[in-house]
Amino acid sequence: MKLFDNIKDNLDKISVDTLKERAEAIKNAIPKPSPAKNKNENKKDKKEDIPADSVKCPSCNKIIEKKALGKLKICPECGRLFRMNAKDRIKAIADKDSFKEMDINMEADNPLDFPDYSAKIKGLQEKTGLKDAVKTGICTIGGYECAIGVMDSGFMMGSMGSVVGEKLTRIFEYGTEHKIPVVIFTCSGGARMQEGIVSLMQMAKVSAAAAKHSEAGQLYVTVLTDPTTGGVTASFAMLGDIILAEPKTLVGFAGRRVIEQTIKQKLPDEFQTSEFLLEHGFVDAIVEREKLPDVLATILKLHNCKKEVED
Amino acid sequence: MPAYDNVRIARKITRPTALDYINHIFEDFVELHGDRGFRDDKAVVGGIASLNGVPVTVLGIQKGKTMEENIERNFGQPHPEGYRKALRLMYQAEKFHRPIINFINTSGAYPGLGAEERGQGEAIARNLMVMASLKVPTISIIIGEGGSGGALALAVTDRVWMLENSVYAVLSPEGFASILWKDAKRAEEAADLMKITASDLLDMGIIEKIIKEVDGGCQNDFGFTANLLKAKLEAELEILMAKDTDTLLKERYDRFRSFGIFKE
Ligand SMILES: [Zn+2]
Numbered sequence: 251m252k253l254f255d256n257i258k259d260n261l262d263k264i265s266v267d268t269l270k271e272r273a274e275a276i277k278n279a280i281p282k283p284s285p286a287k288n289k290n291e292n293k294k295d296k297k298e299d300i301p302a303d304s305v306k307c308p309s310c311n312k313i314i315e316k317k318a319l320g321k322l323k324i325c326p327e328c329g330r331l332f333r334m335n336a337k338d339r340i341k342a343i344a345d346k347d348s349f350k351e352m353d354i355n356m357e358a359d360n361p362l363d364f365p366d367y368s369a370k371i372k373g374l375q376e377k378t379g380l381k382d383a384v385k386t387g388i389c390t391i392g393g394y395e396c397a398i399g400v401m402d403s404g405f406m407m408g409s410m411g412s413v414v415g416e417k418l419t420r421i422f423e424y425g426t427e428h429k430i431p432v433v434i435f436t437c438s439g440g441a442r443m444q445e446g447i448v449s450l451m452q453m454a455k456v457s458a459a460a461a462k463h464s465e466a467g468q469l470y471v472t473v474l475t476d477p478t479t480g481g482v483t484a485s486f487a488m489l490g491d492i493i494l495a496e497p498k499t500l501v502g503f504a505g506r507r508v509i510e511q512t513i514k515q516k517l518p519d520e521f522q523t524s525e526f527l528l529e530h531g532f533v534d535a536i537v538e539r540e541k542l543p544d545v546l547a548t549i550l551k552l553h554n555c556k557k558e559v560e561d
Numbered sequence: 562m563p564a565y566d567n568v569r570i571a572r573k574i575t576r577p578t579a580l581d582y583i584n585h586i587f588e589d590f591v592e593l594h595g596d597r598g599f600r601d602d603k604a605v606v607g608g609i610a611s612l613n614g615v616p617v618t619v620l621g622i623q624k625g626k627t628m629e630e631n632i633e634r635n636f637g638q639p640h641p642e643g644y645r646k647a648l649r650l651m652y653q654a655e656k657f658h659r660p661i662i663n664f665i666n667t668s669g670a671y672p673g674l675g676a677e678e679r680g681q682g683e684a685i686a687r688n689l690m691v692m693a694s695l696k697v698p699t700i701s702i703i704i705g706e707g708g709s710g711g712a713l714a715l716a717v718t719d720r721v722w723m724l725e726n727s728v729y730a731v732l733s734p735e736g737f738a739s740i741l742w743k744d745a746k747r748a749e750e751a752a753d754l755m756k757i758t759a760s761d762l763l764d765m766g767i768i769e770k771i772i773k774e775v776d777g778g779c780q781n782d783f784g785f786t787a788n789l790l791k792a793k794l795e796a797e798l799e800i801l802m803a804k805d806t807d808t809l810l811k812e813r814y815d816r817f818r819s820f821g822i823f824k825e
Contacts, residue, residue, distance in 0.1 A: 353825065361765075361822040362756055412821035419818070441709075441731050443741055446755045447767055450731040451820035453710060454717045457686065458693035458817050465694065481731075483682035484670075484710040489690050503682035503710075504672030512672050522677060532680045 305332075322539050331496055331539055333476060335378075336385040336402035339435055343543050344389035344398065348558075351387040352424070353417050358382055358445075361412065367444040370406075380405050382413035383438070386421045391433070392547025394555045397421040399434040403477070410482055411442030415452025418486065422459035422470075431469035431555055432460075433546060436487040440480020453485035460489050469553045471546065474501050474524060474533065488532070492549060494542070495524035495533045564752040564761075568734060570726040570778040571705045572668075574631075577783050579621025579664035580606055582704060585787040586794065587612055587619060595646060599679065602643030604635045604671070607650045609659070613795050615802075618654035620647050620715060621664035624705070637706075638671035641684035644714050648688055655695050660798055663701040663715040668733060670711030685714040692717035693817070694810060698801035700794065702772070703727045703759075719801055719813050722770040722793070723759035724786060726778050729767070730757040767820070 300306055304315050310328035319325065322342060323332040334342070340349050358371045375381060383405040388397050399418050401408045408414075418434065425432040441449040463470060472490035477500035484503055487493075495501060502522035510517055520526050527533040537545050551557075570576070583590055587610035594601040607620040622639060625631030647663075654661045670681050692699065692715075699718035707716070707729030723729060731737075734748040737755055756762065759771045772790050779786035801809065 356823055356825040359822045359824050362754060364754065412823040416821045416823055443731065443737060445822075446731050447729060447757070447762060447765070448820060448822060450709060450713055451767065451817065454689050454693070454713060454817045455820055457689035458717070458814055461690045461693045462814070464690075481710055484685040484714075485689055486686070488680070488683040488686040502677055503670065503685070504677065509672045509674065509677065513674055515674075517674065521674070526678075530678050530680065532683055 324539065331476065331498065333403050333437070335404050336380065336400040336435075339400045339475075340385065340387075340389070340398070342539075343391060343400075343435075343546065345391060345393065349387050349389040349398070351385060353386060353420060354381070356381060356413050356417060358411055358413050360444075361448045362444065362446045364444040364446075370444075374405055378402070378404050382417075383408045383410070384414045384417050386417045388424070388430070390558045391543060391550060393557045394431075394547060394550035395558050396431045396433050396550060396555065397425045397428075399432070401435060401437045401482075403437045403439075406442065407439035408437045408482075409439050409442040409449075410452050411445040411449045412452065414438075414442070415449075415455050418456045419459040422456070422463045425468055425470075426459075426463045426466045429466070429468060431471065431550060431553065432463060433471045433473070434486060434490075435473045435475055436478045436482055437475045438478060438480065438482035438487075440482060450481065453481050456486045457489060460486055464489075464491070469550070469555070471549060473537075473542065473546075474499055474527075476500050479503070479505065493532070493534050494537050494545065495527065495535075496539055496542075497524060497536050499524040501527050501533075563749060564728070564755070564758050565734065565749040567726050567728050567758050568706075568748075568752055571728045573778060573780060574626060575780040576624075576666075576705050577779055577787070578626065579623045579666055579704065581783065582664050582702075582787055582790065583608075583610065583619050583621060585783070586791040587617070590619070593650060596642040596649055598645060599642040602635075602640050602646055603633055604637055604639040604667070605643035605646050607647060612662070612791075612798065615798065616657070616659050617798075618650055618659045618661045619664070620650060620661065622667040622712070622715065624666055635671060637667045638669060639667065639711060639714075640671050640673070640676045641679040641681050644670075644684040644688050647715060648684075648691060651688075651692065651695055655697050658697060660698040660700070660802065661695070661718070662794060663699070663718065665701055665703045665707055665712050665715050666705035666727075667708050667711050668706050669708035670714070685710045688714040689717050693813065696806050696810070698798060698804075698809060699813075700797060700801070702790065703729050703768075708733065717813075717817065719809065719816070720770070720797060721768045722772060723762065723768050724772045724779060724790075725759055725774040727759060728752075728757040729759075729762055730755055 307325045309330035386399045474495035590610040592608040606623045624637035625634040700720045701716040701718040703723040734752040735745045738747040738751040739745040762768045775782040
């Protein structure tokens with residue numbers, strides 16, 4: 251105890267800054283292997299032995315023909331859910347031809363004049379056919395009308411900048427005005443770093459719009475898909491009246507690596523999975539991917555939502 | 562001055578804390594503890610007090626000034642129960658029609674096992690949503706570090722002010738540099754790029770007011786900054802309390818609704 255007290259007395263005299271600087275200096279003094287380079291090499295190796303029309307399932311390690319994953323992107327060998335892009339997801343959830351997209355042409359500007367951000371956006375737009383990381387619009391599910399937002403992890407890891415924030419805010423406002431529910435499929439690495447504080451403000455903006463929608467007595471359902479993290483978890487993902495999640499989905503606030511470095515212990519495998527959240531009381535239900543349209547339709551029906559009648 | 566100099570000043574262990582301001586600016590402060598669900602998070606302080614005769618609710622994210630105190634305060638990094646304590650006291654303020662004044666100083670919400678188990682994301686999200694429609698005037702002041710969602714969780718308010726040398730950012734410059742460039746050593750460069758200083762954020766319309774500090778930071782003359790802040794709070798509360806609830810809520814909604822830069 252004496253020894254500890256001595257250390258503590260000394261610690262009081264130096265500032266946290268100095269401690270941080272010292273820790274940084276020690277860290278920098280340790281030579282480290284270049285993990286980035288190794289990773290690239292690994293990637294290359296993998297690519298070489300997997301045919302272009304196939305993928306390696308990260309769960310069962312089998313090489314699977316992309317076609318064999320089917321519309322719902324499920325590994326035929328082990329049932330692992332592959333990530334779905336927004337277009338495929340909407341096809342799987344919305345009634346046929348019912349989706350009417352909103353704000354189709356909205357795209358990112360560059361609030362911080364961040365170097366290369368505009369070029370990066372442009373490149374991704376060409377590669378993915380998306381304008382940004384969310385598609386929004388109105389549709390029917392099982393005949394029930396709703397406003398829907400589907401995030402796409404293929405576009406800068408689904409990160410939330412001004413476009414994602416604005417489009418989602420608009421569907422909440424649309425839902426409030428037209429008295430219809432909002433359904434959002436989340437998947438995001440969190441805030442869009444390149445937009446700095448403006449991306450942080452999107453969390454408040456969307457949450458405020460969700461609050462108005464809620465005060466108007468309207469239903470909001472979130473479906474958490476892999477991965478849902480950071481500022482998206484800490485805003486609209488966790489604000490649904492009903493929160494559903496796909497099985498074995500990563501959902502959390504802080505990153506696993508950051509937590510492991512902070513608490514200096516290894517985290518269990520099931521940490522931050524949808525099953526972990528269910529156990530701790532933060533998810534209403536885990537729903538198999540193929541059952542999502544029926545479950546959503548039932549939830550909408552039980553809230554007396556408007557049923558579109560075909561002429 | 563490079564933005565990272567502000568980061569250094571904002572993080573100084575001698576920088577006045579939330580309780581320093583609360584004790585200086587208000588009378589009759591009664592500290593109230595606990596979230597009524599799990600435990601009392603000492604990284605968040607709150608209670609009731611009087612500002613020149615007006616009853617108010619005050620909240621703060623509290624750092625320590627010694628290693629011992631910092632361990633007790635978890636270095637000003639709240640757990641979910643800290644945000645839920647704040648939420649409880651904000652609901653209480655609404656019930657008794659008290660304005661709310663928040664002093665924010667955190668590098669961020671705590672990234673830990675228990676924090677995740679108890680729903681750090683949910684706790685922050687809930688505060689954002691509830692604060693957007695609290696029917697009482699709200700003001701927040703970033704007095705040191707305004708770190709990401711952990712700071713925003715107390716900053717969805719009618720007015721957001723910053724002390725001159727405080728910083729407010731989507732994440733730390735170190736984190737920013739290591740995510741984008743895989744190199745935390747480029748933090749100084751990141752700080753300039755990120756627009757995190759009070760004057761940058763005033764220019765961008767993210768905050769309404771800057772509270773002056775003496776050269777080198779407000780630890781060199783605490784009374785100067787604290788008295789200035791007190792006068793500004795009194796004047797601003799008078800303005801906000803004169804507004805009817807609908808106007809107050811509409812203006813708060815519009816304040817956050819306006820954030821976002823995009824093309825269409
Ligand atoms: Zn498989």
